[in-house]
Amino acid sequence: MATNVSFDSIIFDLDGTLWDSTANVALAWQTAKEQVDYVTDDITQQTVRSITGMAYDAIFEKLYPYLDTPTRDNFKALCAKHELDTLHELGGAHYPKLEETLTYLKSKYRLFIVSNCQSGYIEIFLKHDGMAQFFEAHQCYGTKGQPKFQNIKDIVADYNLQAPVYVGDTTGDRDSAAKAGVPFIFADYGFGQVEDGFVARISQFEELKDIL
Template sequence: MTNSLINKFDSIIFDLDGTLWDSTGNVAIAWQAAKEEVQYIRQDITAEDVKGITGLTYTIIFERLFPYLNDSQRAEFKALASKKELATLEELGGDLFPGIEETLQYLSNKYKLFLVSNCQNGYAETFFKHSKLQHYFLGYQCYGTKGQPKYLNIIDVVNDFNLTAPVYIGDTQADYEAATKAGVPFIYAAYGFGKVAEGHIATVNSLAELQQIL
């Protein structure tokens, strides 16, 4: 484990799904319930399906999962799935990754912490409600807030909070590409859902490892 990243940054921006928690099982339950209310979804929806599209925007997710739907059907199902997702997570939440609070507490004493996710409106708030961890974060931005790509949300956070040396932590190639496009170094959370082959400045196999490298 290298110490080369210590004191290199003034702030840390986290991805949410696959980095701080895993809600895929309960999201799959919600989307499957939505599927039962319409006649045009051909396949059941599993947690593995949800993991496979984690980190993408809501628009791209439903294009990827249901390419055979017409625009009207996709819009209807997206709205229904969104509503059921928030209701289900409001009740059940997700599974926090081990060591999350200890790690955030440690990091918040040294860095400004933020959250940038491709989630819909209300999702980050549900995470904060269930995790009771919002007090560690100075701000957050989601796809649902402005409907813009993740890299622009990262840039907004950097500019809005006058960050001079941020680093982004995420678990997917899309996270890496967004951070790179925003001009922010990337740490790969290898315990999450995706694969990032190259380009990251460090890899961690658990949240707790961040305390060692940062």
């Protein structure tokens, strides 16, 4: 599906769009769970997939409503530490043709990342397999505690983007892009289901080369 729109820049979501780290995040959070006595259920890859794309604070509120706030915050901090340690060592699974597609896109567009992740998470992605060379800047929930739409707006304003497009995989991504006034491309190979509100839809990351 061609967009029939000219863009000068692309802002990407991370999880479910550029890579899938859910298996190793689940491993990290399960390690944290085994260190405490107040979390009842094991944490699986499906658990992590079910909340991917949510703001980091909201994830733990949804998964552990039975914990009081101080206890939940302690567990969130423990999970965050193990997550960064585990991903620093193991990384995540890049979607097929990621590097060659980014190489093509970089030759035509300015590239950015905006994610709802914790601070330090995008940096780990950028360090794996030389991803940093492709992206001019990034922003995340953990930096300022802002909703995704505001982080998208900040990237647009800070880098004077005239015609950006946002690529993501969830309704939250679509809604955030809309609130930021940025067109949305839906990556349907990711974790979400989006029925409308996109200017194009891709089923493989490399399809961006065909539509942009």
